Amino acid sequence: MAHIASTSSIETSELPSPIDPIEEEDSPVTTPLDDPPKEKRRQRLLRGIQRISSSPSLAQIGRARSSSSPYGNRGSLSCVSLAAAGPSSGQYASGNFSSGHPSVPGSPNAECLGFEAIETRLATRRVVYASTTCLPTTASLPADIVATKPRSGTIRKPPYDFWVNMPDEIRVHIFSYLRPKELVRISRVSKDFYKFCFDGQLWTRFDATEFYTQIPAESLAKIIVSAGPFVKDLNIRGCLQIEHYKRAEVVVKACKNLINATLEGCRNFQKSTLHSLIRNNDKLANLNLTSMSAVTNTTCKIISQHCPQLESLNVSWCKHMDARGVRTVVRACPKLKDLRAGEIKGFNNLDVAEAIFETNNLERLVLSGCMELDxxxxxxxxxxxxxxxxxxxxxxxxxxxxxxxxxxxxxxxxxxxxxxxxxxxxxxxxxxxxxxxxxxxxxxxxxxxxxxxxxxxxxxxxxxxxxxxxxxxxxxxxxxxxxxxxxxxxxxxxxxxxxxxxxxxxxxxxxxxxxxxxxxGDLVLTEAAAMVRSRAARTSTRSSRPRIGLKLVVYDCQMVTWTGIREILSWNAEIRQPSSNTPTYPTEIIGLKCFYGWQQTVEQHTQRVLRGDFAAAGRLERKWADYMQAVEEAGASGAGLRRRRRRAREAQLLHADEEEGGAGAAGRRRARTMATSCSVM
Missing domain, CATH: 3.80.10.10 (Ribonuclease Inhibitor)
Structure with a gap:
């Protein structure tokens, strides 16, 4: 009886008769006359429910219906488990569906219900993990690999934060690849980014010439103050934001380890502020004070006293000093190699000249515009x-x-x-x-x-x-x-x-x-083309692009004609076809600046050559030559003057089309009237 009760469900096609042979031995025989009619209706209802619930579940897992043996190793899947509920249940209470035995392993847990009357509703089986119970029998994965739903109260391990656990030295090195403008922008991402973006190690070289027009004065001063002790190369050329004496004083107090300082164009710098900057930085090696009105001979004296490592000094266009200040610096700075004092007065002083002679360390001397030098x-x-x-x-x-x-x-x-x-x-x-x-x-x-x-x-x-x-x-x-x-x-x-x-x-x-x-004249242009042709190697690679190796400026030269200009253009686009049948292309061309009326054609030709379009360049050169020849013929007097002028106008229009459009060029071409006016100009 226990073996029979272990089955979980019964298919409709294999449902036993009301009086089972096994049940006859242990229970009294019940005749059909004693069976009430409502009991038959209950059996038909149960069979219908079993037919609806069992068949679709079996079809879903791809198994045959359990018609061969209802008592196999695995019970058939079912959504309802029946149990006896009292004396009216008859054979079900003492037969296969005994409520005292649980379901067999592998079958879903079902809730056993008793039936008091035909109106009693049957409860459906509660499925906990339907996807798991419907799977065929296979080897299970280890418990640490199977993804299970976290239980309430379970603390999951947080993901590994790579950025937080990175050493600070590596993070600073990553930020060092950003430019100053980019550092200021990404400093808004977070407080952590802000701390590293304004780390002094990233601002050892502060060059504000690229972004000083796009940053407020307060922000610029704040950057210099925060990075001041680390700044070694300071370039605030043209920074009008910090010309106010209060902002300049803040910058001067912060920067005390400068090696290179460029203050060119800071005309409103006060003398006291500039002198404080020089006194606080005794390691200065390069100092650019071009066009600063605060520079005087006293400034040069302070430089000579506090900057013994000075190697380069630029005081050009400083109107409030003279050559005597230069003499003071030259005698006190034995490492000075670069002196630029353009348009400084007093260089006819022989004491200054003798000081320059005695040092004999200068490698660059710029005295341009010194009108008094004799x-x-x-x-x-x-x-x-x-x-x-x-x-x-x-x-x-x-x-x-x-x-x-x-x-x-x-x-x-x-x-x-x-x-x-x-x-x-x-x-x-x-x-x-x-x-x-x-x-x-x-x-x-x-x-x-x-x-x-x-x-x-x-x-x-x-x-x-x-x-x-x-x-x-x-x-x-x-x-x-x-x-x-x-x-x-x-x-x-x-x-x-x-x-x-x-x-x-x-x-x-x-x-x-x-x-x-x-x-x-034209002979010089021809010789220049021959010189570049002889020194420049040619290449057989079609995809290579030439470069400008020689720049010639020949405008306003009356002896230069369009014939010499054409010689340059022709050589620039020359493709040689030697006996080996492998064409060679130039690697070096001549950049030409000539008359205004011809310059547009020359520039168009040069651009086509530089991008490797030699065919279009050669076509432009030929049409321009035809146009120039027609213009010269039209200027000659005699018979056929009207015909020659018409040919000149036609050649001009063709040349204008080629100059503007070119091979494969897109866009609208220039108007004819504009082409005519430009050629006349």
Whole structure:
């Protein structure tokens, strides 16, 4: 009986008869006459409920109905479990559905109900985890892997906070990759970010030139104050926000470890504030005080007393000081190598010149615009006050200067006698600027060019007395010719092809040549194209892009025609087809600045070459040449004048279309009237 009671459900097709054979042995036989009618109705109701509840559940788990054996190892699934509820239940109370035995393992727990009458409602089975009970029998996963629903009161382990557990040194290093403007922005994210964004280690170099116009004065001062003890490189060039004396004093009190300080353009800085800044920073190595009205000779004296490590000083355009302040700094700062004192008065003082001579540590000396500098002062800076003269060479016996860059532009009182003193005494010279010294002639440059083998930059602008001989016989044959990179001879009206052609041939390292308002012609442009062609390697890679290797400035040169300009354009877009059938492309081209009426075409051509569109560049060059030729023909008098002018107008329109549109260009082209007006201009 216990074995029979262990079954959990009975399928409708296998439902036993009201009188079971097993039940006959233990219980009295009941005839159909004694069975009340309502008992039959109850049995039919129960069978219907079993049919509805059992079959869909079996179909869902993909199993066959339990018609073969109702007493197998696993009971069939059912939603209702029946139990006897009293004497009226008959055979169910003592048969298979005994209420004294629980369901078999693997079947859902069911609530056993008794039935008092036909109107009694049957309770449905309560399923705790339906998805689990409907699964087929398989090996279960370990308990620590199975995701279970957390019980009430269970404390879950919080996720690992990678940022909080990171060392502070690594976090500061991550923030160091951000620019100052970005640091200020992300400081609003959280208090933690705010603390690290204003950490002094991130502000060792404070350059406000990029964002000073977009930050309030209070915020700018706050940043400098919070990072003041760590700031070593301070650049507040043009920061008008902190020009107020109170804000400037706050900045000065905070910064005490400066090495590089740039205060250029802070014109409203008070003298006391500037002096406090200099006194508090005895490690200053580079100091830029350009255009500061607070700078005086007293400021220079304070610099000499508190900045023994000074290496670079810029006091250009400081109107309230003179050369005596420079002398104080030069004598007290033995490490000074870079001195810039443009447009400072009093450089005709021989004591100042002798102080510069005695130090002999200067590598860069900028005296541009010092109108009072004369020949005696310059000779004293190079030779000394009373040097010993060698009777064989007739040169002073003094050690050579260490100057590498010398700027004497716009020193109008200098003549040949003063500039000659540079010869044989500046062997390390790399840059020489003499623009605006209108009194100089060829004699002033001959000894200098012959004794400066490292010269790379030479500016001789507006020296109207120079002739072609100084270029062809001295500069072209000088030891510095192969290394010369920049040459400026603009407004030297006597220079022409005779002097410039040897320079273009010999100076193969040239990167820029300014020749505007001279007498050069198309031969110079042709020679420049040949020089770049010979020194620049070509490539067979179609995707490579050329670069501008030589810049020529030839506007307002009356001898330059469109033929020379076309030579440059043609070479820039040249694609060679050698015998190997592999085309080669240029890697270096010439950037040209010519007449205003031609410059737009030249720029369009250069842009197409730089982006690798050689076909469009060549097409533009050909149409421009046709247009220029038609214009020249139209200007000639005689028969066919009207026909030539019509051809010139047609060529002009075609050239304007190509110049504006190009191959594959999108957008609306320029109007015809504008094209005509621009060409006329």
């Amino acid at each position: 020949d005696d002062a310059l000779k004293t800076m190079i030779h000394g006050a009373d040097p010993e003269v060698d009777i064989l060479t007739d040169r002073p016996v003094v050690p050579p200067r260490k100057l590498r860059h010398l700027d004497l532009s716009r020193c109008s009182q200098l003549t040949d006698q003063g500039v000659k003193a540079l010869g044989h005494f500046v062997p390390e010279l790399e840059g020489l600027q003499l623009s605006g010294c209108t009194s100089l002639t060829d004699a002033a440059l001959e000894p200098v060019l012959a004794t400066t083998p490292r010269l790379t930059h030479l500016e001789l602008e507006d020296l109207s007395e120079l002739t072609n001989e100084v270029l062809s016989e001295h500069l072209a044959k000088a030891p510095c010719a192969p290394k010369l990179e920049h040459l400026s001879i603009s407004y030297c009206e006597k220079l022409g092809d005779t002097g410039v052609l040897p320079i273009i041939k010999k100076c193969v390292s040239l990167r820029s040549v300014d020749m505007d308002n001279t007498r050069i």
